[in-house]
Amino acid sequence: MNERETVALKGKVLVLAELRAVTGLRIGGSSEGLKIGGVDARIIRDPWDRPYLPGSSLKGKLRTLLEHHLEVSLEVGIGRVAEHRCKSAADYSSCAVCRAFGTREALDTMSLTRLRVRDAYLDESSVKALPAAEVTLSEVKTEIMIDRRTGTTGGRGAGGLRQIERVPAGAIFRPVELVLNVFEESDKDLLKHVFVAMELLEDDYLGGMGSRGYGKVKFENVGVWWNRAADYESGKVALADDRRINGDMKTPTALVAGFDALKAKLT
Numbered sequence: 001m002n003e004r005e006t007v008a009l010k011g012k013v014l015v016l017a018e019l020r021a022v023t024g025l026r027i028g029g030s031s032e033g034l035k036i037g038g039v040d041a042r043i044i045r046d047p048w049d050r051p052y053l054p055g056s057s058l059k060g061k062l063r064t065l066l067e068h069h070l071e072v073s074l075e076v077g078i079g080r081v082a083e084h085r086c087k088s089a090a091d092y093s094s095c096a097v098c099r100a101f102g103t104r105e106a107l108d109t110m111s112l113t114r115l116r117v118r119d120a121y122l123d124e125s126s127v128k129a130l131p132a133a134e135v136t137l138s139e140v141k142t143e144i145m146i147d148r149r150t151g152t153t154g155g156r157g158a159g160g161l162r163q164i165e166r167v168p169a170g171a172i173f174r175p176v177e178l179v180l181n182v183f184e185e186s187d188k189d190l191l192k193h194v195f196v197a198m199e200l201l202e203d204d205y206l207g208g209m210g211s212r213g214y215g216k217v218k219f220e221n222v223g224v225w226w227n228r229a230a231d232y233e234s235g236k237v238a239l240a241d242d243r244r245i246n247g248d249m250k251t252p253t254a255l256v257a258g259f260d261a262l263k264a265k266l267t
Contacts, residue, residue, distance in 0.1 A: 007112065011228040013180040013191055013266065014239070019053065019120060019173045022216040024166035027057050027207040043165045051122045053173045059117035061206055062197040063101045069200060070193075072097055100180070100190045114187055115194065118177040126172035166214065176219070188266050192259045198252035222250045226266050 027044050046052050067074065067084045072095070074082040085105050086092040092099065092111060102113030180191055198219055205215030223239075224246040231237050245265040249258045 007183055009229050010182045010184075010187075011226060011231070011266070013182065013188075014225040014227065015178040015180070015194070015222065016175045016225075016239070017222040018123075018220045019176045020218045020220055021167050021169055021171045021173075022218050023169050024214055025171070025207050025217065026164060026166045026209055026214050027053065043167060046121070050124070051167050053120040053122075053176070055117035055119045058120070058176070058206065059101065059115065061201060061204075062117075062194070063097060065200040065204060066101075066193055066197040067097055069196065070096060096190055096193045099187070100193060112181070112183060114181045114183070114190060116179040116181070118179075120173040120176040122167065123172045123174050126170065127168060130168060130170045164209070172220075182266070188263055191263070191266075192256060195252050195255040195259065199256055202252065219252055220250070222246065222252065222255065224249075224255070224262065 025043075028042070043051050044054060064083075072084040074084055084095075084097050086095050086098045086103055087105065092103065098105075098111065100113075100115045102115075103111050105111075178194065180187070180194065182188055202216075202218055204210070206217050207215040209215065223244050225239055225243055226245050227237050246255060246262055247258075249255045249262065255262065
């Protein structure tokens with residue numbers, strides 16, 4: 001594909017799922033307006049003060065996991081974060097990472113970002129149903145910063161008590177929505193890489209402080225729909241159960257294992 005060719009959309013794959021916080025989940029928000037004695041690290045919230053999961057955070061984590069899984073080359077980018085960037089059109093044509101997630105490099109080819117990841121909002125009922133005497137939409141975890149050399153809280157680099165806000169374990173974000181645009185027949189194979197990245201995430205962490213036990217998540221009740229370009233012209237786009245193409249495959253692991261059968265339905 002080069003810049004002179006016309007790009008025709010063949011269709012869109014819609015993936016909808018629920019994302020459950022297995023352990024407390026922290027995706028940091030603004031520290032503006034913090035008061036003395038208040039929470040030291042708040043989670044990100046929408047204008048109505050409700051926790052949500054930014055699509056950029058989920059997409060970025062999926063990309064990073066896929067980069068390591070595929071063992072692509074990495075370089076330090078914006079914010080000193082290591083990332084992969086294709087340097088040539090030849091590399092790009094066979095790179096699942098850049099073709100699915102996009103690239104900022106100026107390549108001598110038409111580079112398209114196939115994957116879109118939407119913001120996902122907290123299902124408040126999932127939090128209020130948790131077995132606790134008083135449940136709000138978040139929890140505050142108190143931690144102690146200990147100097148590893150002295151074993152005390154008063155040494156250099158240790159700051160004593162701090163309060164960290166988290167979405168509590170058991171909370172559910174829904175719907176988590178991923179949309180894969182299909183321009184070429186080979187784009188359909190990118191869907192398996194997305195499922196593999198989701199699978200990897202379940203054994204990694206989302207958000208901050210993963211080494212301390214935060215951020216374990218699980219994708220549940222995954223649904224996959226295939227909408228052809230012609231469906232948008234005829235008004236037949238829908239998310240009805242009878243149009244769902246993944247059958248009983250409702251987890252990332254099941255979707256990876258049964259991908260060939262799923263791909264056969266992308267016609």
